[in-house]
Amino acid sequence: MNLLVDFGNTRLKWAIWTGGKRSMGGVFAHADTSLETALSANWSALQRPQEILVASVVKPEREQELATLVESLFNQEASFVRSPRAALGVTNAYRSDPARLGVDRFLALAALHADKPRAQILISCGTALTLDALAADGNHLGGLIAPSPMLMRQSLGRATAQVGESQGTLVDIASNTIDAAWSGCLLAAVALVERFRETVSRRLDTDVAMVGDGGGLDEWLPLMPDVERGRDLVLRGLALWAAEESS
Structure with missing residues (x-):
C-alpha cells in the first residue's frame, strides 16, 4: 500500500491506495494546527506503507515538519514529488525550470489526461x-x-x-x-x-x-x-x- 499526501496551502488531504484503489483517507485545514496532533491518531494505526509520496506547495519548514512526523511514525522517509519536464503523458510548459510549476498542478493534469x-x-x-x-x-x-x-x-x-x-x-x-x-x-x-x-x-x-x-x-x-x-x-x-x- 502507498500513503499519498496532498499538502496544499490551506488543507492537507491524504489517502491510502492499494492495488489502484483508495481504501481510506482524510482532510483537514492545517494552517493553525500541529500536524502531529492532527495526523498521529489516524496514521499511528496504519501498517507501514510501501511508499509515502507527498505533493507539497507549502513552505520548506512545514514540509520538514511533515517529514519528521513520517520518520517518527513509520521509520522511513517521505518522498516529496516535484514537477518534471515530462511524465505520465504530460509535457510541462515550464521548459527552463519545470519544478517551478506547482506539483499539484502537474499531477492534477496527469490525472485528467489519464482519465480522458x-x-x-x-x-x-x-x-x-x-x-x-x-x-x-x-x-x-x-x-x-x-x-x-x-x-x-x-x-x-x-x-x-x-x-x-x-x-x-x-x-x-x-x-x-x-x-x-x-x-x-x-x-x-x-x-x-x-x-x-x-x-x-x-x-x-x-x-x-x-x-x-x-x-x-x-x-x-x-x-x-x-x-x-x-x-x-x-x-x-x-x-x-x-x-x-x-x-
Whole structure:
C-alpha cells in the first residue's frame, strides 16, 4: 500500500491506495494546527506503507515538519514529488525550470489526461485560483494564477475600512457594499476563466472542456454549469506516479 499526501496551502488531504484503489483517507485545514496532533491518531494505526509520496506547495519548514512526523511514525522517509519536464503523458510548459510549476498542478493534469485525453482546462480553486491548459496530446500550454474569490474578499477586508468579508448575495449590479464585494469577487473569477477558455480554444482551434477541483470551487461553480467537477485530482495523480515508479 502507498500513503499519498496532498499538502496544499490551506488543507492537507491524504489517502491510502492499494492495488489502484483508495481504501481510506482524510482532510483537514492545517494552517493553525500541529500536524502531529492532527495526523498521529489516524496514521499511528496504519501498517507501514510501501511508499509515502507527498505533493507539497507549502513552505520548506512545514514540509520538514511533515517529514519528521513520517520518520517518527513509520521509520522511513517521505518522498516529496516535484514537477518534471515530462511524465505520465504530460509535457510541462515550464521548459527552463519545470519544478517551478506547482506539483499539484502537474499531477492534477496527469490525472485528467489519464482519465480522458482531450483539449481541456484545469481550474483549481483553493487559496489561489490556477488555470492550466492541456492539449489532447498531453502538451501543457501553460496557465494563469490569480487570487481565489475567498482571497480577494480577505484582501478587501484587510485593505479597506468599510468592505468586509461578510457573505452577500450574487447580483449583476449591487445596491449595497456586502453584495458588491461578494459578487465582484465571484464574477472576476468567472470572467478570468471565460477569457482563458476563449484564448486556449483559439490557440488549439477546437472546443475546450473545463474541469474544476478544489475547496473554493463550489461557491461559483453554479455560474459555469459546463465545468465538470473533478475530485481528488492531485491524489489520483500521485497514485499514477506511484504506479509508474513501481513498474
